[in-house]
Amino acid sequence: MISVKAVFAYLLYALLAATLFLVLLFPDQAVKAYVDGQLAAIDPSLSMQAKTIRPALPPGLKMIDIDLNRDSARLAHFEDARVSPYLGSLLQDEKQVRFQARIADGTIDGRATMQGTGPSGPLRVEADLFEIRLDKLDAIQTNAPFSLSGALKGRMTHDASRTPTGMTSGLLNVSDLHITLKTPFFGITDLVMDQTDADFSVSTGSLRLKSLTFDGPMLEGKITGTIELRHPFEQSRLVLTGNAKPRPELIARLQETIPQGIVNPQTLGTRGVTFRVRGSIDSPDVSMR
Numbered sequence: 686m687i688s689v690k691a692v693f694a695y696l697l698y699a700l701l702a703a704t705l706f707l708v709l710l711f712p713d714q715a716v717k718a719y720v721d722g723q724l725a726a727i728d729p730s731l732s733m734q735a736k737t738i739r740p741a742l743p744p745g746l747k748m749i750d751i752d753l754n755r756d757s758a759r760l761a762h763f764e765d766a767r768v769s770p771y772l773g774s775l776l777q778d779e780k781q782v783r784f785q786a787r788i789a790d791g792t793i794d795g796r797a798t799m800q801g802t803g804p805s806g807p808l809r810v811e812a813d814l815f816e817i818r819l820d821k822l823d824a825i826q827t828n829a830p831f832s833l834s835g836a837l838k839g840r841m842t843h844d845a846s847r848t849p850t851g852m853t854s855g856l857l858n859v860s861d862l863h864i865t866l867k868t869p870f871f872g873i874t875d876l877v878m879d880q881t882d883a884d885f886s887v888s889t890g891s892l893r894l895k896s897l898t899f900d901g902p903m904l905e906g907k908i909t910g911t912i913e914l915r916h917p918f919e920q921s922r923l924v925l926t927g928n929a930k931p932r933p934e935l936i937a938r939l940q941e942t943i944p945q946g947i948v949n950p951q952t953l954g955t956r957g958v959t960f961r962v963r964g965s966i967d968s969p970d971v972s973m974r
Contacts, residue, residue, distance in 0.1 A: 730755045730916070745769030751786075756916060760824040763788045784812075791817030791837070808845040814838050819859065824918070830967065835862035835881075854886040862899070872938060877901050890914050894925065903935040906957065912966075919967035930957035 724731035736750035751763040766786035779798060786793045795812030819825050820834035839857035862878040878901035886893050892912040899906055910925035964970035 724753075731760075741767060741769075743769060744772070758823075758917070761788060761822055789818045789821035791815050793817075808843070808851075810841075810843040812841050814841065814857070819862075830867045830969070832865045832867070833862065834865075835859040835878075839883075852886055852888040855883070857883045857885075859883075862901075873935075876903060878904070887914070892921075897927075901932075903932050905930050905932070910962075915965075920965050922965055923962045923969055925962040926960070927962075928957045928959050 720733050721731075724733060732754050734752045734754065735748040738746060738748050741747040746768045748763075748766045748768075751766055752759050753761045753763070764787040766784060768782050768784045771781040771783065781796060781798050783796050784793075785795075792815045793812050794815070795810060797811075798809045815838050817837040818834070819837055820832070825833050837857060837859050839855060841853065841855035841857070843851060843853045845851040859881040860879070862881045864876040864878070866874050866876075878899045880901075881897070881899045883897045884895040885897075886895070890913065892914055894908060894910050894912065897908040899908075906927055906929035908925055908927035910923070910927075912924075913922040915921045958973050960971060960973045962969050962971050
């Protein structure tokens with residue numbers, strides 16, 4: 686007769702053997718193919734590369750050194766990421782997973798909901814962003830005529846059931862935003878914003894800027910419009926309008942550099958400057974009135 690100890694030993698051995706088999710022969714390429722399929726449903730040019738993909742406890746996956754790419758250009762590098770299923774949803778048609786990732790000194794914490802088992806099933810992703818450094822994001826380091834730094838936080842949602850290619854929307858905030866112009870604009874090379882808030886959506890290659898508000902020691906204002914996204918990003922087309930009200934310090938500087946007749950110095954601080962931006966990100970055409 687087999688004793689209880691022997692049964693326990695066999696079970697423990699089976700568990701250890703299964704765990705070892707899972708770790709050594711884990712189908713990381715299958716996982717990568719599934720993730721690539723989900724990314725392709727959002728944008729066919731997106732792909733992912735990870736140094737390692739391994740199972741983790743509690744049940745889930747852990748990935749190390751992940752690059753998110755568009756074509757051959759890296760958009761972002763994640764130090765690590767963890768994906769864990771909501772166990773109660775595994776036997777349901779609608780499955781949910783939670784994910785966490787570290788990127789650019791900050792974190793992303795979110796949830797994904799999908800139906801079926803294929804990569805083309807409906808997908809909804811909700812993510813909260815915390816203290817992500819703009820100057821450490823690859824997507825920000827483009828050939829655009831400016832550089833950005835500051836701490837990004839907010840919430841983003843992607844809904845694959847909206848429009849043929851899905852819709853991404855977000856409410857984002859950047860604190861202590863620094864904008865450095867590579868070419869001075871009327872003698873100005875740097876702007877600092879205490880708070881910057883963006884309400885936007887992206888669908889079918891077009892970014893709709895519902896509202897971009899900014900407030901700082903030198904300037905406050907609002908911008909709305911659209912950006913037709915292109916590859917490379919700096920060639921994206923701009924159709925933006927806005928209004929900016931300079932603070933007294935900036936008014937004094939502008940009076941020394943703006944040619945007479947372009948704006949009325951007497952109304953700068955009250956009505957501000959209404960402007961339009963056309964052209965591309967790497968070569969914008971700005972007009973004021």
